Amino acid sequence: MNFKQQIAQNIGLKIEGVNFEDMITTVQDSNFGDYCIPCFPFAKILRKSPVAVAEDIQNSILPNNVIEKTQIVNGYLNFYLNKQYVIESVLKEAKVHDFYFDNQYAGQTVCFDYSSVNLAKYMHIGHLSTTIIGESIARMCEAKGYNVVRINYIGDYGTPFGKMVYAYLTWGNEEELNARGVDYLQELYVEFCKRAEDDESYEEQARYYFKKIEEKDPQIYPIYQKFIDISKLEAEELLNKLDVHFDSWKGESAYTQELPRVVDILEQKHLLSESNGAKVVDLSEFNLGVCLIQKSDGTSLYATRDIAAAIDRYNHYKFNKMMYVTAVQQKLHFEQFFKVLELLGYEFSKDLKHVYYGMFSLPSGKIASRKGKQAVLRDLMEHSFNKVYKIVENRQFAIETKESVASKIAMSALKYNALKNERIKDSVFDIENCFSFDGDTSAYMQYCYARISSILRKAGKIDMDKVDLSCLTGTEVYALAVAINNYKEKLSLALEQCEPSILCKYALDLCKLFNKFYSTQKVISDDMQDMHAKIYLLNIIKTTLKNLFKLICVDAIEEM
Ligand code: ARG
Numbered sequence: 317m318n319f320k321q322q323i324a325q326n327i328g329l330k331i332e333g334v335n336f337e338d339m340i341t342t343v344q345d346s347n348f349g350d351y352c353i354p355c356f357p358f359a360k361i362l363r364k365s366p367v368a369v370a371e372d373i374q375n376s377i378l379p380n381n382v383i384e385k386t387q388i389v390n391g392y393l394n395f396y397l398n399k400q401y402v403i404e405s406v407l408k409e410a411k412v413h414d415f416y417f418d419n420q421y422a423g424q425t426v427c428f429d430y431s432s433v434n435l436a437k438y439m440h441i442g443h444l445s446t447t448i449i450g451e452s453i454a455r456m457c458e459a460k461g462y463n464v465v466r467i468n469y470i471g472d473y474g475t476p477f478g479k480m481v482y483a484y485l486t487w488g489n490e491e492e493l494n495a496r497g498v499d500y501l502q503e504l505y506v507e508f509c510k511r512a513e514d515d516e517s518y519e520e521q522a523r524y525y526f527k528k529i530e531e532k533d534p535q536i537y538p539i540y541q542k543f544i545d546i547s548k549l550e551a552e553e554l555l556n557k558l559d560v561h562f563d564s565w566k567g568e569s570a571y572t573q574e575l576p577r578v579v580d581i582l583e584q585k586h587l588l589s590e591s592n593g594a595k596v597v598d599l600s601e602f603n604l605g606v607c608l609i610q611k612s613d614g615t616s617l618y619a620t621r622d623i624a625a626a627i628d629r630y631n632h633y634k635f636n637k638m639m640y641v642t643a644v645q646q647k648l649h650f651e652q653f654f655k656v657l658e659l660l661g662y663e664f665s666k667d668l669k670h671v672y673y674g675m676f677s678l679p680s681g682k683i684a685s686r687k688g689k690q691a692v693l694r695d696l697m698e699h700s701f702n703k704v705y706k707i708v709e710n711r712q713f714a715i716e717t718k719e720s721v722a723s724k725i726a727m728s729a730l731k732y733n734a735l736k737n738e739r740i741k742d743s744v745f746d747i748e749n750c751f752s753f754d755g756d757t758s759a760y761m762q763y764c765y766a767r768i769s770s771i772l773r774k775a776g777k778i779d780m781d782k783v784d785l786s787c788l789t790g791t792e793v794y795a796l797a798v799a800i801n802n803y804k805e806k807l808s809l810a811l812e813q814c815e816p817s818i819l820c821k822y823a824l825d826l827c828k829l830f831n832k833f834y835s836t837q838k839v840i841s842d843d844m845q846d847m848h849a850k851i852y853l854l855n856i857i858k859t860t861l862k863n864l865f866k867l868i869c870v871d872a873i874e875e876m
Contacts, residue, residue, distance in 0.1 A: 366391030434471030470567035478526025
């Protein structure tokens with residue numbers, strides 16, 4: 317329901333060039349009504365005081381169902397809506413309206429480049445941010461009708477692989493590699509770095525083997541390929557547990573051969589210059605420094621591969637938009653290669669967007685990483701599952717298994733925590749409280765959802781078409797109706813700002829409103845008419861929450 321539009325339609329007064337709907341805003345303090353029109357901008361046009369304009373508008377209001385009363389306060393005209401009308405019209409519309417799906421952008425394609433882990437290294441807690449922020453925004457796009465292409469631009473290229481191959485050939489063994497996979501690769505890498513500290517020849521060896529990989533040497537390339545397969549499998553397993561699934565895993569290595577082509581098109585446009593033997597695009601006139609295209613040893617760089625990948629994806633998917641989700645530290649990199657694409661004349665460069673986020677970490681000392689500074693994602697996931705399993709171990713479930721409940725609570729807590737704060741802010745993961753059934757947690761929301769589900773099971777099926785909504789009254793119901801009605805607007809806002817935290821807060825508020833309602837009104841009762849109306853309301857809340865959960869990557873649980 318668009319109440320702003322309904323109010324505007326009932327204003328008889330016409331002011332040249334003014335659309336009242338655009339002027340109506342929501343009132344924060346409900347003591348002053350629901351919506352208001354600030355009348356200051358009209359005062360000039362009409363040469364009247366804002367209060368006099370407010371009176372003119374007030375006097376012109378047509379007979380209607382939606383506006384209950386108006387009041388003028390300091391040049392604002394405040395509107396109080398007819399609560400019963402709002403409750404009934406919102407809930408009626410919500411029943412027929414498919415909340416999750418909206419075809420606003422049907423026919424348009426958006427590519428998402430996220431997760432994009434550097435292979436053969438552990439995925440750590442930082443990878444949760446790119447993976448889950450990317451997934452959440454991708455789901456928002458789907459809910460708005462976009463065709464979404466999910467791309468995991470894996471880091472499957474670079475000297476680290478030369479290091480690992482050398483280490484493996486020098487002191488590694490196949491049996492252990494087969495048995496321990498990524499753990500073993502990581503160990504080889506760490507050991508290499510340690511040994512290389514006091515022996516320069518190691519780096520040289522690494523470069524030698526990396527070159528062999530690049531040349532697809534028949535002896536060396538299969539080893540590298542095996543490393544890639546092992547670490548891809550590991551990443552895939554973790555991503556499956558997080559319920560994130562990619563359409564493409566085309567990574568950096570696929571674009572290394574594109575270097576001559578990229579150099580060629582840049583040269584044609586006279587954009588390349590030399591700097592100490594390297595080839596660069598000078599972007600200083602845009603305050604973006606220089607973008608490195610080719611190293612002095614003739615190899616490609618991160619930006620070169622990204623330029624090639626963007627062109628390839630445009631040719632392949634003809635996207636209307638492409639979003640890259642990474643940490644804020646890569647901001648300059650994206651600004652640079654977006655600019656280079658623009659200078660090359662690619663129209664699509666204006667449709668590229670870098671969505672960046674701040675640091676997300678564990679309090680120090682918690683789940684210490686096996687090696688390195690950050691917590692390993694697999695360890696964090698296991699720790700979380702075990703912790704939650706202990707909490708639910710002694711509960712009895714009829715529909716779900718204990719394992720599934722524990723896993724849904726644990727994984728959702730990890731995901732929700734990667735989303736709930738403004739993405740650009742640094743945040744510390746509250747591992748102590750994040751599984752609590754109380755507070756700003758996903759478990760609290762899942763508990764609300766399970767509670768609603770349990771009431772609905774108890775009540776049995778009702779005929780939603782035969783419910784008399786007029787028995788739904790009171791401030792709690794009104795607040796719920798207003799909140800439910802905000803769904804579309806919140807989704808649009810969250811997508812516009814690429815800000816999942818908006819939906820997290822919205823979902824949490826909706827749960828709180830439900831709890832308030834539930835603590836003040838009895839749902840199951842002998843008064844059938846009253847009970848059916850409340851069951852109807854609960855059904856709508858449940859659908860709304862289910863949709864919101866999907867958007868913020870929280871699993872809905874039928875019982876807890
Ligand atoms: N692999 C990179 C990293 O771990 C992230 C890649 C992001 N995507 C891109 N197209 N550059 O830092």
